[in-house]
Amino acid sequence: MATIKKDKDGMFVVRATIGTREKNHEIRRKFKRQSEAKKFANNLELQVGRGGDMAGSNISLTEFFRQWITVYKLGKKSESTDKWYQTALGYVEEYFGARPMSSITKMQYQEFINYLGETDRKTIGHPLAKTTVSRVNHYIRTCIQDAIESGIINFDFTRKVEIVGMDGKPENEKFLSLTNLNKVLKLAMNGASMRHMADYIIITQALTGARYEEAVGLSWDRIDFDNKLIKFDRSWVYKKRIEFDNFGPLKNKPSYRTIPIPDKLVDVLKQLQQEQSELFDKTGYKDKNNLVFRNADHMIINNGAANSTLAGLCKRAKVGYKITTHGLRHTHGSILIYDGVELMSISKRLGHNDLQTTLETYAHEIDEMKTRDDEKIVKSLDKLAILK
DSSP states (O other), X not given: OOEEEEOTTSOEEEEEEEEOSSSEEEEEEEESSHHHHHHHHHXXXXXXXXXXXXXXXXXXXXXXXXXXXXXXXXXXXXXXHHHHHHHHHHHHHHHHXXXXXXXXXXHHHHHHHHHHHXXXXXXTSSOOBHHHHHHHHHHHHHHHHHHHHTTSOXXXXXXXXXXXXXXXXXXXXXXXXXXXXXXXXXXXXXXXXXXXXXXXXXXXXXXXOOOHHHHHTOXXXXXXXXXXXXXXXXXXXXXXXXXXXXXXXXXXXXXXXXXXXOHHHHHHHXXXXXXXXXXXXXXXXXXXXXXXXXXXXXXXXXXXXXXHHHHHHHHXXXXXXXXXXXXXXXXXXXXXXXXXXXXXXXHHHHTOSSHHXXXXXXXXXXXXXXXXXXXXXXXXXXXXXXXX
């Protein structure tokens, strides 16, 4: 069923098509080692083979969900999305263990959701945020709907579940104001160097709205200094062993985009390019991937390290709260909204899957803009002479 072929880059590609004629899915995964590719292919065939005999069986929710994400989800989008599915699997296994999927009732599933959102769980020490619980429920619900369609179970115990969880940050603490952003960027610019690469990454994210994995996946040939453009067409994927870190796909099709960048970012990136080139020439280091954010130790720092740097910048700038690198993306979009940029343009610049994603992400800012515009409308109408 699964085939393994070596591509032009020396990667071993596993391909397989599974499912029925009415509903099939293509699986495509790349591996550096042939042994890893064979292991994945064998595991895939084993799990699909089991799936053929699942109807009426006592397969556990844990096992079915594991097989489902392996076959249908893992490797299809970004590395971060894969981690979310693996995290959800961990929650399912932690609570349900080997309990048969067919024996789970609607009330028991609600108790699971309550457990995630209201219990001080030993694994993380506090209840999950409501948005996280909602994401986990969405994954499980989609899995259960596929199980019902396949005839494995006949009851959707996830239907009309009530999502609970901790409230997230206040809306105004999910991003920086323009004033605070300027303070943070000034500090970042003063500290940016090959030894402090996080500062360069933070500046780039703030001025492009890029996701972290998109930013660190940039190579110098993706930057057009003459036309002031940046092309996002791949991410940087971290593996358990550094030598296996490599390029990966972006989150969705609209994420593949080319966007204009301001003169200030052009100047910053030119400065980095010169600094990097001089250091690598001096040490004799050659980066085969030509990555923009390869630091003095020839490393691409992870998101956690960049978040720590950003938290420090927020503290030094006396912001009063800290944001993550993803918050820089939210900041970028918010500033454009408040400046009156069309939502469709913002959606395309950020690589959102659709306009609805933009509307949901920036609902608070859009409401604020509506209130401000309503006041403008009333003032404009009050100026009409017809009633004077």
